[in-house]
Amino acid sequence: MRRSIATVCLSGSLEDKLYACADAGFDGVEIFEQDLVVSDRSPEEIRALADRLGLSLDLYQPFRDFEGVTPELLEENLRRARERFETMRRLGVDTVLVCSNVATATVDSDQVSAEQLRRLGDLAASYGVRVAFEALAWGRYLDDYRRSWRIAELADHEAVGVCLDSFHILSRGHDPAAIEDIPGDKIFFVQLADAPGLTMDVLSWSRHHRLFPGEGVWDLGRFVTHLARAGYTGPLSLEVFNDVFRQTDTFRTAQHALRSLVWLEDRAARLLADDGAVRHAAGSAAGSTHGSGLERIADVDVPTGYDYVEIKAEDTSDVEVLLDQLGLAFRGQHRTKPVRLWSSGDARIVLNEQHAREQEPHLAGIGFGVADASEASDRARALAVRPAPRRTQAGELDLAGFVAPSGLEVFLNDRRTETPGGQEPAWAAEFDRGRPGGGGEITGIDHLNVSHGWDAHDEAVLFYTSVLGLEKPSVTEAAGPQGLVRSQVMRSASGAVRVSLNVAPVGVSHPEHIALACTDVVEVARRARDRGLRPVPVPDNYYDDLRARFGLDEATLSLLREHQLMYDRSAAGEFWHFYTPRVGRVCFEVVQRTGGYDVYAGDNTPVLLAAQDRLDRGGARPSGW
Ligand SMILES: O=C(O)c1ccc(O)c(O)c1
Numbered sequence: 001m002r003r004s005i006a007t008v009c010l011s012g013s014l015e016d017k018l019y020a021c022a023d024a025g026f027d028g029v030e031i032f033e034q035d036l037v038v039s040d041r042s043p044e045e046i047r048a049l050a051d052r053l054g055l056s057l058d059l060y061q062p063f064r065d066f067e068g069v070t071p072e073l074l075e076e077n078l079r080r081a082r083e084r085f086e087t088m089r090r091l092g093v094d095t096v097l098v099c100s101n102v103a104t105a106t107v108d109s110d111q112v113s114a115e116q117l118r119r120l121g122d123l124a125a126s127y128g129v130r131v132a133f134e135a136l137a138w139g140r141y142l143d144d145y146r147r148s149w150r151i152a153e154l155a156d157h158e159a160v161g162v163c164l165d166s167f168h169i170l171s172r173g174h175d176p177a178a179i180e181d182i183p184g185d186k187i188f189f190v191q192l193a194d195a196p197g198l199t200m201d202v203l204s205w206s207r208h209h210r211l212f213p214g215e216g217v218w219d220l221g222r223f224v225t226h227l228a229r230a231g232y233t234g235p236l237s238l239e240v241f242n243d244v245f246r247q248t249d250t251f252r253t254a255q256h257a258l259r260s261l262v263w264l265e266d267r268a269a270r271l272l273a274d275d276g277a278v279r280h281a282a283g284s285a286a287g288s289t290h291g292s293g294l295e296r297i298a299d300v301d302v303p304t305g306y307d308y309v310e311i312k313a314e315d316t317s318d319v320e321v322l323l324d325q326l327g328l329a330f331r332g333q334h335r336t337k338p339v340r341l342w343s344s345g346d347a348r349i350v351l352n353e354q355h356a357r358e359q360e361p362h363l364a365g366i367g368f369g370v371a372d373a374s375e376a377s378d379r380a381r382a383l384a385v386r387p388a389p390r391r392t393q394a395g396e397l398d399l400a401g402f403v404a405p406s407g408l409e410v411f412l413n414d415r416r417t418e419t420p421g422g423q424e425p426a427w428a429a430e431f432d433r434g435r436p437g438g439g440g441e442i443t444g445i446d447h448l449n450v451s452h453g454w455d456a457h458d459e460a461v462l463f464y465t466s467v468l469g470l471e472k473p474s475v476t477e478a479a480g481p482q483g484l485v486r487s488q489v490m491r492s493a494s495g496a497v498r499v500s501l502n503v504a505p506v507g508v509s510h511p512e513h514i515a516l517a518c519t520d521v522v523e524v525a526r527r528a529r530d531r532g533l534r535p536v537p538v539p540d541n542y543y544d545d546l547r548a549r550f551g552l553d554e555a556t557l558s559l560l561r562e563h564q565l566m567y568d569r570s571a572a573g574e575f576w577h578f579y580t581p582r583v584g585r586v587c588f589e590v591v592q593r594t595g596g597y598d599v600y601a602g603d604n605t606p607v608l609l610a611a612q613d614r615l616d617r618g619g620a621r622p623s624g625w
């Protein structure tokens with residue numbers, strides 16, 4: 001389907017926006033009126049630029065407060081409309097979005113609104129313009145798309161149809177299935193936005209918090225299937241009012257936006273195909289995706305586990321001290337690069353000193369095991385993800401790598417070899433001169449906690465959703481001394497891969513951590529202490545709180561206190577864990593899950609943040625203590 005975007009989604013001047021949309025690969029744009037009003041380019045110049053860039057101008061919007069008014073006001077509104085149609089003629093745009101009256105409506109009547117829209121339709125037709133009527137979620141009388149369609153139907157004018165905007169429909173909890181009752185050719189335009197699940201007034205939610213499809217809580221794939229079944233063939237257009245995207249780089253945001261549409265089309269096409277298969281089995285011929293115009297891309301190949309985590313620094317020796325204390329073994333040095341591998345069980349940590357001058361230790365890459373790396377790479381390429389540069393020597397495995405938001409490199413590998421200790425990623429054979437893999441208590445990587453700036457978080461959510469097929473079960477918030485840290489947990493359906501995406505407070509380099517799974521956290525902590533590790537200290541107040549919350553016995557509490565362990569419990573099981581101090585920007589967490597405990601001890605995060613802050617300040621207290 002044609003891909004379009006409202007200029008209101010992006011930062012910059014109207015020309016900047018057009019260049020960025022064309023560069024990202026959009027087919028067309030909606031001109032948000034204010035973007036034109038504040039521009040020093042004439043409508044003719046904008047039209048010529050769009051033409052040169054190969055962009056169609058699909059919609060002019062919004063025309064406000066038209067229907068449900070007194071006869072005197074109607075005449076004034078028609079005069080306003082004539083001026084706008086004049087502008088549209090100069091721009092060469094043939095569809096105007098008219099949103100339901102929020103300010104001046106005094107008549108709550110389908111008949112009256114329909115008659116007034118018919119008058120507007122007559123005027124519009126004389127300019128060759130079509131009117132797409134949109135029910136705003138906060139319209140004075142009209143806030144439901146089913147009613148806007150009823151009114152457009154009553155208006156019974158070839159130049160009057162509806163505009164459907166997923167935000168207004170889904171924010172009110174209205175069932176989108178009734179879209180299928182609207183003839184496709186009367187749906188004149190479609191606007192798409194996702195949103196976070198917030199409880200607030202719909203106007204503020206809409207104007208500040210909309211997200212690109214795939215980044216929020218709504219099933220927009222399903223929404224698009226209703227449009228396809230209604231027979232809609234016009235553009236799918238993003239209309240995302242969002243305070244962050246109004247500030248981020250125009251070109252980057254346009255690319256990010258297009259990725260959301262590519263993902264959405266694929267998802268909707270797959271849902272249609274699945275529904276079609278069901279209908280087919282039930283004996284009906286309907287439901288084929290043929291003709292829906294929705295483009296499918298390569299299958300998603302959800303990672304089956306972590307191959308490795310890469311830490312990069314000019315000097316990684318402090319990290320190696322920590323790994324040794326935790327019981328991982330030095331597996332070897334890479335044959336041709338200043339790269340070293342440490343491991344225990346399936347926990348593989350790659351330490352990279354290549355091209356890392358003056359860099360402190362930080363999380364630089366994640367390797368995932370996938371079933372078919374070439375298919376997974378095709379998908380990433382279809383989603384226009386930038387490939388990661390990699391220098392590979394003859395005889396070395398050429399892993400497919402991609403750059404995730406904030407520069408983290410994600411590598412995908414499907415080549416494994418049998419070793420005496422079990423299966424291993426094939427690239428591990430490129431490391432030698434070390435000891436065999438440790439078979440200690442550490443068994444693998446439990447989860448990763450990665451940080452993004454406030455301006456890259458939503459893009460990161462979309463990356464892990466669209467490229468790797470991870471789900472986003474929950475959002476948590478933890479208060480730290482330097483600000484609130486918001487975390488979006490992303491995980492594979494099996495739980496084998498979990499990545500928690502943190503939004504760091506502005507100006508704070510929030511620690512990233514690698515959580516290692518183990519079979520006996522007390523033993524790991526004991527041995528680490530014998531080897532000189534001082535875990536992140538946990539205050540006594542925390543243990544008092546644990547006693548109050550869980551009624552733990554004194555023996556358990558003193559064991560926890562002795563090893564500076566933290567604890568959590570759910571109906572399904574227990575979670576025991578501790579953190580190492582950080583080295584550069586990274587630290588390690590060691591975790592032991594028992595039973596079916598499947599979350600992340602979110603209540604313990606503020607304890608970590610406060611303790612880490614004390615360590616960063618060298619334990620200094622304000623003077624007077
Ligand atoms: O917030 C608004 O006013 C507004 C304007 C035009 C739209 O299409 C819309 O969905 C919202």
Ligand SMILES: [Mg+2]
Pocket residue numbers: 134165191239
């Ligand atoms: Mg809209």
